[in-house]
Amino acid sequence: MSVLEIKNLHVTVETEQGVKEILKGVDLTIRSGEIHAIMGPNGSGKSTLAYSIAGHPKYTVTEGEILLDGEDVLAMSVDERARAGLFLAMQYPVEIPGVSVSNFLRTAKTAITGEAPALRTWIKDVRESMENLRMDASFSERNVNEGFSGGEKKRHEILQLELLKPRFAVLDETDSGLDVDALKVVSEGVNRAHKANDLGVLLITHYTRILNYIKPDFVHVFVAGKVAEEGGAELAERLEAEGYDRYVKAN
Amino acid sequence: MSQSPNQHGLAEHSHGAVIPLQIRIDRPKSTSVSDFPAISKTQDLWRYLDVEQLAGLDADVLAEYKEQVSFTSQEGLSVSWIPSTDSRVGAIGIPEDRVSAAAYTNASETLLVEINSSLAEPATISITGVDKAASALHLLVVTKPQVEATLVLDYRGIGVLGENVEISVGDQSRLNLVSVQTWDKGSVHVSAHYAKLGRNSFLKHTVATFGGDLVRITPISTLSSPGAEVEMNGVYFANSGQHIENRPFVDHAAPNCKSRVTYKGALSGDKAHTVWIGDVLIRVAAEGTDTYELNRNLLLTDGTRADSVPNLEIETGEIQGAGHASASGRFDDEQLFYLQARGVTEAEAKRLVVFGFLLELIQRTNVPEVIESLSKVLEEKLEVN
Numbered sequence: 094m095s096v097l098e099i100k101n102l103h104v105t106v107e108t109e110q111g112v113k114e115i116l117k118g119v120d121l122t123i124r125s126g127e128i129h130a131i132m133g134p135n136g137s138g139k140s141t142l143a144y145s146i147a148g149h150p151k152y153t154v155t156e157g158e159i160l161l162d163g164e165d166v167l168a169m170s171v172d173e174r175a176r177a178g179l180f181l182a183m184q185y186p187v188e189i190p191g192v193s194v195s196n197f198l199r200t201a202k203t204a205i206t207g208e209a210p211a212l213r214t215w216i217k218d219v220r221e222s223m224e225n226l227r228m229d230a231s232f233s234e235r236n237v238n239e240g241f242s243g244g245e246k247k248r249h250e251i252l253q254l255e256l257l258k259p260r261f262a263v264l265d266e267t268d269s270g271l272d273v274d275a276l277k278v279v280s281e282g283v284n285r286a287h288k289a290n291d292l293g294v295l296l297i298t299h300y301t302r303i304l305n306y307i308k309p310d311f312v313h314v315f316v317a318g319k320v321a322e323e324g325g326a327e328l329a330e331r332l333e334a335e336g337y338d339r340y341v342k343a344n
Numbered sequence: 345m346s347q348s349p350n351q352h353g354l355a356e357h358s359h360g361a362v363i364p365l366q367i368r369i370d371r372p373k374s375t376s377v378s379d380f381p382a383i384s385k386t387q388d389l390w391r392y393l394d395v396e397q398l399a400g401l402d403a404d405v406l407a408e409y410k411e412q413v414s415f416t417s418q419e420g421l422s423v424s425w426i427p428s429t430d431s432r433v434g435a436i437g438i439p440e441d442r443v444s445a446a447a448y449t450n451a452s453e454t455l456l457v458e459i460n461s462s463l464a465e466p467a468t469i470s471i472t473g474v475d476k477a478a479s480a481l482h483l484l485v486v487t488k489p490q491v492e493a494t495l496v497l498d499y500r501g502i503g504v505l506g507e508n509v510e511i512s513v514g515d516q517s518r519l520n521l522v523s524v525q526t527w528d529k530g531s532v533h534v535s536a537h538y539a540k541l542g543r544n545s546f547l548k549h550t551v552a553t554f555g556g557d558l559v560r561i562t563p564i565s566t567l568s569s570p571g572a573e574v575e576m577n578g579v580y581f582a583n584s585g586q587h588i589e590n591r592p593f594v595d596h597a598a599p600n601c602k603s604r605v606t607y608k609g610a611l612s613g614d615k616a617h618t619v620w621i622g623d624v625l626i627r628v629a630a631e632g633t634d635t636y637e638l639n640r641n642l643l644l645t646d647g648t649r650a651d652s653v654p655n656l657e658i659e660t661g662e663i664q665g666a667g668h669a670s671a672s673g674r675f676d677d678e679q680l681f682y683l684q685a686r687g688v689t690e691a692e693a694k695r696l697v698v699f700g701f702l703l704e705l706i707q708r709t710n711v712p713e714v715i716e717s718l719s720k721v722l723e724e725k726l727e728v729n
């Protein structure tokens with residue numbers, strides 16, 4: 094049983110107009126096996142939270158802490174965080190020319206586990222995971238995310254989630270831009286990883302649709318850089334019906 | 345690769361920065377060394393080099409290089425030495441600079457590579473240097489009409505070589521020519537390529553330079569028959585003390601021709617220096633021209649220098665498209681972040697990004713042996729960092 098704690102997190106970003114505070118005191122605790130959904134209006138800081146957990150250099154933490162089983166995550170480099178068991182499925186996955194998916198996956202797996210995976214079982218695992226996500230085998234020879242459609246990029250993120258087996262995953266709008274079938278396939282992937290590894294999930298989304306497949310234990314309403322309300326799955330239904338008006342006004 | 349404008353060392357050129365190229369047409373041509381002035385930095389052609397770096401290649405007298413050249417035979421291919429007085433020699437291209445003229449004058453024999461029918465396998469000409477005697481070599485590659493072939497020129501060993509390579513691509517032929525420079529330290533190689541493309545022919549011309557103190561290649565593609573297409577690719581990696589200079593030139597002289605020029609390089613270590621001068625001339629007759637040239641450089645450490653200058657001269661308004669891009673910069677932070685977020689260390693992530701950045705062009709040669717051997721060379725280069 095692991096626990097990821099975010100305490101009073103304040104984050105700024107450098108803009109052309111100067112330093113801007115985006116996260117204004119985020120408190121959030123996720124335990125192994127729990128699924129937390131985060132919903133909130135555009136620009137409220139959801140991706141900023143995701144990137145800050147992963148350690149993107151663009152974001153500066155000015156106050157607060159992130160602890161993984163009591164260990165100071167903020168003191169870790171980006172790759173150390175990943176090796177400690179944190180995973181970020183990105184809203185906009187990056188293209189890497191000339192680096193094939195198979196090379197990338199093997200390199201990442203080797204980095205995470207500290208040793209090269211046994212070739213035969215690894216190839217089998219990759220093939221199976223790709224089949225489960227309805228990804229054509231030819232993707233392994235293509236360059237990372239290059240020319241992938243929006244939906245294909247998202248599947249590729251979940252493929253990594255399944256293969257790298259982190260303890261906690263932040264999924265930043267993994268459902269955006271997916272068609273109905275892809276949404277189901279990708280959700281099943283998340284659920285498989287959740288079940289197999291007792292994964293703790295932080296699911297950032299704009300739509301309740303995905304919550305029909307991935308059942309959240311908690312829903313957090315994220316407004317203006319912090320959590321404005323918390324509840325169970327029923328909170329998502331209410332947000333769908335009423336929007337964020339009441340929170341934005343209150344703010 | 346994508347690079348955000350805030351990265352250190354980035355310089356994007358736009359049409360506004362283009363230097364007019366009227367000099368290109370008027371450039372003097374001669375096979376005689378004495379027709380060219382002694383080389384100096386004040387000349388535009390040699391402004392990035394000290395004459396000492398040429399290691400004597402601008403001299404009146406150079407040694408022959410026949411002994412250092414070897415090749416294998418296969419069906420459809422005929423390779424032989426002919427006297428350079430043969431009328432076929434010099435028919436494709438005449439020197440435009442002093443080193444090229446010196447090489448022209450001093451190579452008494454020319455290696456004639458005739459591709460008479462399509463080749464089943466890539467053909468390789470191996471040039472393996474053994475010492476630093478300033479030498480001259482002349483190659484003449486003639487592709488007959490309607491054939492398809494891959495030819496690899498493989499330069500290695502220790503050498504000081506001035507060279508001319510003439511390339512004739514027959515009507516409707518497809519030639520894939522790859523020039524690989526993995527010279528040992530201390531080597532100097534200055535080579536002029538003159539390619540002439542027949543009607544509806546296609547030339548894929550790749551220059552891959554990884555080894556040698558100074559390697560300067562000036563490939564000229566003349567599109568003087570309608571419907572011809574050239575793809576000129578270059579890939580290079582300069583470490584400390586290396587100077588790699590590429591000056592591709594596409595001469596659009598006939599209607600409806602297409603050219604794509606893509607050069608990518610990486611630089612690492614003190615005084616690693618690369619130069620890319622990409623010239624494209626679209627003459628009055630070249631209506632319907634479609635051209636694009638691009639140069640990207642990755643600066644891996646401080647103390648490196650990448651000069652990158654695209655020149656585009658357009659004499660007709662009736663063109664399909666003409667564009668260029670040039671950028672030299674640091675790593676793309678987003679790419680590094682993506683890899684590191686998957687557990688890969690920063691050093692390893694950098695290696696992977698550079699490797700991919702350059703490998704992409706090597707892969708375009710479609711020659712498995714070249715891809716395999718240059719992948720290894722690239723890995724070794726990256727280890728040094």
Ligand SMILES: Nc1ncnc2c1ncn2[C@@H]1O[C@H](COP(=O)(O)OP(=O)(O)OP(=O)(O)O)[C@@H](O)[C@H]1O
Nearest residue numbers: 106107108115134135136137138139140141142151
């Ligand atoms: N590098 C940056 N420069 C300037 N502003 C930034 C930068 N990064 C983030 N911001 C701003 O911070 C705010 C929060 O952005 P963030 O991407 O975290 O929002 P989000 O909640 O993920 O929105 P969405 O739902 O649209 O994905 C926005 O107003 C955004 O413009």
Ligand SMILES: [Mg+2]
Nearest residue numbers: 139140141184
């Ligand atoms: Mg976002």
